[in-house]
Amino acid sequence: MSVLKxxxxxxxxxxxxxxxxKAVNFKNCRKFVAEAMRxxxxxxLVVLPECFxxxxxxxxxxxxxxxxEQSSPSVKFLSDLARDxxxxxxxGTIPELEPASxxxxxxxxxxxxxxxxxxxxxxxxxxxxxxxxxIRFKESDSLTGGDTSTTIDTPHGKFGVGVCYDMRFPELxxxxxxxxxxxxxxxxxxxxxxxxxxxxxxxxxxxxxNELYTMLCSPARVPGSGYQAYGHSLVVDPQGNIxxxxxxxxxxxxxELDPEKIDMMRNMIPVTRQTRFDVYHDVSTDAK
Ligand SMILES: NC(=O)CCC(=O)C(=O)O
Numbered sequence: 512m513s514v515l516k517x518x519x520x521x522x523x524x525x526x527x528x529x530x531x532x533k534a535v536n537f538k539n540c541r542k543f544v545a546e547a548m549r550x551x552x553x554x555x556l557v558v559l560p561e562c563f564x565x566x567x568x569x570x571x572x573x574x575x576x577x578x579x580e581q582s583s584p585s586v587k588f589l590s591d592l593a594r595d596x597x598x599x600x601x602x603g604t605i606p607e608l609e610p611a612s613x614x615x616x617x618x619x620x621x622x623x624x625x626x627x628x629x630x631x632x633x634x635x636x637x638x639x640x641x642x643x644x645x646i647r648f649k650e651s652d653s654l655t656g657g658d659t660s661t662t663i664d665t666p667h668g669k670f671g672v673g674v675c676y677d678m679r680f681p682e683l684x685x686x687x688x689x690x691x692x693x694x695x696x697x698x699x700x701x702x703x704x705x706x707x708x709x710x711x712x713x714x715x716x717x718x719x720x721n722e723l724y725t726m727l728c729s730p731a732r733v734p735g736s737g738y739q740a741y742g743h744s745l746v747v748d749p750q751g752n753i754x755x756x757x758x759x760x761x762x763x764x765x766x767e768l769d770p771e772k773i774d775m776m777r778n779m780i781p782v783t784r785q786t787r788f789d790v791y792h793d794v795s796t797d798a799k
Pocket of ligand 1: 561637638674675676677679699700701702705706709
């Protein structure tokens with residue numbers, strides 16, 4: 512039995528998220544998801560971008576943070592969206608406030624097609640970079656990193672979740688792959704400095720390392736906004752081929768994931784069965 516139980520259709524919603532008013536982001540997001548379902552009926556997995564509900568800026572995270580509970584605006588919005596369109600929803604990310612610690616996390620919430628919250632990934636690796644002439648960003652000024660890897664079980668099979676900068680750390684993908692994932696999904700927001708350098712390379716690498724699908728969903732680039740998102744949402748197949756890619760503006764991309772493609776790759780080049788844990792450590796055995 513393949514790790515993916517049958518063919519599934521996916522849609523990645525690259526919209527101009529990050530407006531200061533959450534209600535505007537909700538309205539636009541719903542409009543695009545409705546459009547995706549109209550254009551590709553039968554889509555069962557929908558992915559949103561990083562920080563889909565508010566502005567991606569270190570100074571804004573705490574202001575926009577929500578406690579994860581059914582009555583929180585973003586939780587309610589995402590739950591209703593998944594239920595209304597009967598899709599598994601990887602709900603981008605939102606700034607999450609944990610009341611007990613007063614920490615703020617960059618958190619992806621995952622819902623099943625009844626609107627039930629089935630998983631949560633707190634971005635583990637915070638985006639702290641300083642590239643002269645390019646970009647300086649320090650998420651750790653206002654965010655705390657999560658401390659677990661995330662593999663979600665669904666009726667289609669399992670997928671792993673990371674958030675943006677997490678994709679630079681191959682271990683999270685390896686852990687999910689070894690736990691039986693058919694895909695890694697990264698709500699993301701690369702920028703116009705690091706996007707051209709590494710976006711495609713990293714997505715293809717995660718696919719080839721683990722012989723699974725990789726999906727990156729970015730916000731659309733908004734001219735004049737503070738953070739210039741790279742765009743170029745992507746779906747990469749288990750062989751490392753890009754099978755869907757957006758431009759930089761608002762766009763929905765679609766793909767069909769095929770269990771055959773995973774199985775074929777894993778049989779032709781069986782790296783997933785040729786690991787040498789007598790030589791190096793299996794990171795999936797003790798990962799949280
Ligand atoms: N939002 C992010 O984590 C951005 C990551 C990024 O741009 C990178 O180059 O990595």
